[in-house]
Amino acid sequence: MTENHSATDMFRLLADDTRVDILRAAAVAQYELEEVGSGPAELAFSEIYDYVEVENTSKLSYHLGELTGTYLQKSDDGYSLTHAGERIVRFILSGNYERPDSFGPKPVDGMCVFCGEEALEAFLSRQFFRIVCSACEQPVAGQPITPAQVKTHDDDALIESVKLQSAEVSKQIRRGMCPECGAHLSSDVIEMRGNPLPDADSFLVTSTCQECLRGYNSPLTYSVVYHPASIAFHWDRGIDVTSRGIWEFNEHLYQGCWTSEQIASDPDEYEVVLRHEDDAIRLFLDSTATVMRTERVRRKNGDPRHS
Template structure:
């Protein structure tokens, strides 16, 4: 077991052209060798030597030794990428360290959560995908986006990719997993009385990753949209919520059809109601925003169907 090294030591290992080309070469060679269904290919020393522009085998041997343990794994069959090697080589190959190309403003569907107008525009701002309302000039949403995401798409397909990423992230966050690093998230529900959001939802779920220090915030109503009870409820009404962007739910909160409220304290409990037409699905949450129970309500008569 090697001793714990500092982050500077780890990055210093990469400050060398030959080592970066070794990592690239391993990724390229694996890509060429791996058939469908095969695991990660392990490369023999001679195979790595074939792919890398290095003066002699002793130099290659030295650099491979430096990378092994951190960026490469070595078995009797050869070399392959470690977890850190995977992350760094994909980062290098996708050129996600470059500045993203600009895009927009591009009109997008949906309603402004603040003023109710259908005047939303997407653009890139401070390297974030951002939606602004041109009527009230407020920012409606901001989502992280990668340079490769922008480089390989345009227009509608770019907007679709943002929706997909945010829906996938929201599903992991709801189940307590950090989409960034995979660690456990702890969640809290907090009241935000001064929230600019409509009164229908003034509760926010804050999920914190104590490993990578990422924090994710979501209105309580949106945090349950991808719960199976909500997915099924909407699916039966012709709506696939998993294909919707967060900003496409604003209309429901703006009109007060989606609401949240605190129903008990110590221990705290919350209720979210997602209404569609005369029907609704109610989700009951605990203080960590975990859904404890759901029920369907049909019509205004309050006929219940528990699930």
């Protein structure tokens, strides 16, 4: 923000039905404009007055003055939403401040990465979609979910939406962008001591956003699954990894088909190998989990040949 409003000032500005209605009016106007492929909606004072229930023009003028600079910006053509206005009005319209409906426990495909049983169950716990193994009771996966996501998808579609979301989030993290706030995100590879995961992968990629403080972590092997080289390698073998949820990769790790190891120090370098039948793709990563190069390996008669 260029003008530094405190967070409490920002929220105090919204403690008024008319102001919330004004933001809704701006979103509706934007929506109607976007349907004909136009630019940002700029609402004239008179248009807002038509939309919003308010006693008189001077009251509306007062509320617009309060919102302008934080939630609205004003130009010669009228009022439009700022970034904060956009985020808050979408949040309000989608009902994402409400409690999500309940969901599950529902059996899902995939193997427990800890015990190898195919006994995974998905359910909601507060704002998280969680997968727990009903055999060993270990949590296997967890991802934030929005109330609108739960409300607008039936059970199977909700699980599909979580898979899609995990692929998108993973892609953004790998490319160094915080999926939550859009800020630059840097990652580190750390070795997990007393690692509960299979020996195949004892490295974790951790990424923490210094702006919004959101943290992410993933086994090193999983962090490269949605790299284009991996997507293409699997696609060539009839597998669309982009449609798979993270927990559906557990069998590869549990069975030791996907592995990671550190191959150099100072600077640190890591190698991830994703094997499929007799073939494999190798991805070489630096200490920030950035893929530096990749190679495909085809094994015939025990003889590794690059393809």
